[in-house]
Structures are given as structure tokens and as C-alpha cells.
Amino acid sequence: MTLGSGAADLGGRSCVALDLDGVVYRGAAAVPGAADAVGLLRLRGVRVVFTTNNSGSTRDQVAAKLTGLGIACAAEDVLTSGYLAARRVHDLLGDGGQVLRIGTAGLSAELVTARLHPTDDPQRAEAVLVGLDPTFSYAALASALTALRRGLPLVGCNRDADYPVSPTDVLPGCGPLLAAVETAAQRPADHVVGKPGADMLVLAAQTSGTTLDDWFVVGDSPAADLGMARAAGVPGVLVAHPEAAHADLAGVVRAWAA
Template identity: 35%
Template sequence: MAQSPSLAASLGSSAEPLDRRYDLAMLDLDGVVYVGPDAVPGAPQHVAKAREAGMRVAFITNNAARPPAEVAYHLCELGVDADAGDVVTSAQAAARLLQERLGTGAPVVVLGAGGLVEAVIAAGLRPVGVKDEAEAVVTGYGPDVLWRQIMRAAVRIRDGLWWVACNTDLTFPTKYGTAPGHGVLVETLRRFSGVDPVVAGKPARPLLDETVRRCGGRRPLMVGDRLDTDIEGARAAGLDSLLVLTGVTGLAELVAARPELRPTYLSADLAGLDRAHEAPEVSEPEVSLGGWTATVAGGALEVSGGGDADDWWRVAAVAAWRHLDDTGAPVGTEGVTPPG
């Protein structure tokens, strides 16, 4: 296994490419493989190369609305080879939690879209309406869920019905911009009922456990673009992780990452799967790697030198994390421009 960092200001090191060190890549979708309707540049080729190296690739998502076959079809449209068995959703992870506790045939109130209904049925459970006798309620993103259904479910949760939530994502990407996600509904139900749900999706670990269960892998690697779901989820599951910078994480988010949000590895994009990863060298007060040197002076990050763009991000991250751990304050990044 890699030299995984402890909860400290460091990155892991791998002398061999990650697609040879790990046997399963668990790829988050939005921000990693695609952004909106388009593939991330180079992503189809990088996925294919990882597979050629012998790595199994799974596509995992907190989105409980779409069935795996629909997700796989969309990936194929973008040039990424995938079938339904390569896709694991938070709906499937939630259904597993329900089935393991309740058993086959148990009636479950389903508050969500078709992907959640399909997962519940596939797990051998029986979806029922919000007024029907049930042993649990499971909720997920569903744009067509009615307010009267939410009200009835809220009362039943308050009165003791077991509740599983697919995820707690507060936002959801749409073609018209970022919109409220299922996490907003979870907060509404939680505040009304005083009940915390069992959560299936990242950063909780059931989705990652379900992926390993379905796809195999003795040495899995989580690959994501979000610190607070993908990377925190990997930490919670005790897994190594690769953060890519093709999604929501930029310099401001990276330098402010608390220890539990820090990845094992860092790369601009999925090309990082087919590369070795060297950890920066720390020699007070400098952090250096591949021609780049990062320091913090007067609370401000400074990076000088030249070389590979990934190494720039690595020295910047480690220098910033060391400062954050020492002082409790994120570094200033005004005037700092990443290469490329």
C-alpha cells in the first residue's frame, strides 16, 4: 500500500503509477469524469489507460435519482466505456442498509426518483406509499416528490419510523446552475423530527463499502474532486484517495482543508492515475518538489521556481497545511496564480 499520510500536513508517496499500485479506482462522476453534459478533457483516455494497466474502474455517485444503466449510457455517449455493473449509486448503498436490517420483502416508504425505487426493488424490498404500513422510509433526490408526501414522511419519522437518507448533499448541479440538493430536504426533516438519518452516500462510508462489495478490489483508491464528500469519505473508510482539480476544488479550498479533508495524492486530472507520485520535501521553512519551492511569509503563500504543474499544487498544499496546523489560520493566496 501507499505511504498514506496521517492526519497531518503531508501527502502520500508512490514510486509506481497508481494504476499499478491499486487494483480498483472508485471514480466520482461530476467534476472528475464529466462536468455537466461534457466529458472532462482527456478523461475517456485516462480511464481506458488505467484499465489497460489492469485497474478495475467503478463509477460512483451520491445521485440517487438515475439508475446505473442510465448513468452508464451517458458515460458511453461521452466516450467512456461503461456498463451498469460499473456504476454504483447511493441508492444501491441505501437499499443494502435497508435489506441487511429489515430482510427480504420488507415494506419501505420510498421518497425519491426512479433510481431509488429500482434499487429498493433490486434489493428484494417492497416500495410502498407514504401512508402505507412500513418498516422504514428511505429518501433521495427526487424533483417530482410532492410537499404533502414530505409532510407525511416527516411526521412518521418523528413518530419513530426508521429513516435512511441516500446523501446529505446540499447542492445539485443542473443545466440552469447549482440548485438545492437532497441535503436541504434532509435538514428540513431533521429539524422537524429531531431525528438523524442513517446516511448511505459520501462522506459516510456505505457507498464505498458497497462499491468494493460489487466490484471487488483488495487495494481500492477513491478518486474525487470534492474535499467534503470524496476525500472525507475515503478518510472515513480508511482508504487512500486522489484529489483531481477538474471540479469544485481550487486553491482557496485546498489550502484551507482541515486534516480530515486532505487527500493521499493530488493531481490536475485523471492523468495522475498513470503516474508515480513523489511527496514534497520539507526543510524549514521551505517545501520543495520538482523545481518548485513554497514558503509562507507573513501569513501569505509564496511559490517560486518552475516545473510540472502537479508539483506546484503539491508544494503549495503542503506548505499551506503546515501553516494551518501551526496557526489555525489559512494562508493568504492573493496574487498567487497556479501554472496553466
């Protein structure tokens, strides 16, 4: 499982966790050849699950975007850090739990889908959840601190420092927001569910009746994607990166299928 280890060590593995940003699409556009590559994998019986640390969109929204890009997809084929975080908070609180959340409308929608209640009231909250929030404010930080001083669990979507908005530009990710909350509360998050942790891959295996031995990871981030592969003990293949042996997803699939 080295950088760009290619398809040589994937033999017998019939399920792939495919990163989205930079691998399947960039911004609103599909990466050239990605739709055909996913189609070829599926044609050969490979189970494809799309994974992303992006907590801003719901699984339904991501599935609709992929379908619009020519990759037929259902919500069940998508795992986002927001979806995993909502599940984790539900594990902690159960139905109807009140969640003070820093995040987008998409993250709130995932909480509702998980039968939780987003709240802005730090006195009513039973957990604090931090995802990416472009409107993050001092007031939100103060509310989170008030809630956490009551001893509530703190759940983070991921620790990504930034995310790409163009080939040359990045914006701050969820990581700096989570770090601000942790610094204010003077304690680390109790759970961080996204890559490079193994949670996404473990859930993918559980919900498809497979084991981690059936899976491999394809992504463009050595830290996040290969990190998740390492944490789960499965092979990881790097694409769309200067050190990648295969420049793109289509190249990986060609090598895998050869």
C-alpha cells in the same frame, strides 16, 4: 493523503473509486481526456468503479450514459447512493419491504431491483428513505413525519448541500431534504449511506474480492470524495479543484503511470 497528494502514494493499489460529476463528466458531456484516462487505467489492469452520491439515476442508467460517452461500462461498475440506500433498506426489511420514499423514479426503480416496494402510504410503510427529489413538497414531508412517528427507520442517501448544474450554478441537494425530515421527526437519520461515509468503498472492496488496502479514491470534492477516502483509510486524490495538484483525471493517470 493530503489535498492533491497526487499519485506518489498510490503504489501497489490496483483499484480506484472514481467520482463521476466533475471528474468523468459535467452534465451531459464527458470531461476532456477522461475516457482515455479510464482506458489507460484499465489497460494497466486497474479495476475502475464509478461512484456518485447522485440518487436520481439507476446504476443501469449511469452505465448507459458512460458507455455513450465512450467509457464501456456495466451496472456492476457503478455505485450510486440510491443503490446503496436500497441495499441498506433491504438489509433492514428483507424481501417485499414497504418503503415510503422521497426521491425520483430512478430511486424507486433501485428499490424494486432490491425486491422492495415503494409506497406512498405512511401507515403501510416499514421504513422511510430520503433521496434527492426535485418535486419535494410539504405533503411529502407530512407523510414522512406520519411514518416516522410510528418509529420506523430513517435512511438517507447523503447529506450533500447542493450539486452543480453549470460551472457557476448549483441546486439544493439531498442534504436539505433529509434535514427537513429529521427536523420534523426530531431525530437524526439511522443510516446515511453516501459519501463522505465509507460504505460505498467498503462495498466496492467486498464485491470485488479485494481489501481497502487495494483501493484509492479520485474526486473533485474535498468534503465528499476525500472525506470518503479518509473514512475508509485509503489515499484520496483531488482533481478539478483549485487546490488540486493534478488538474484533471488524465493528469492523475499520467502521474500514476510515470
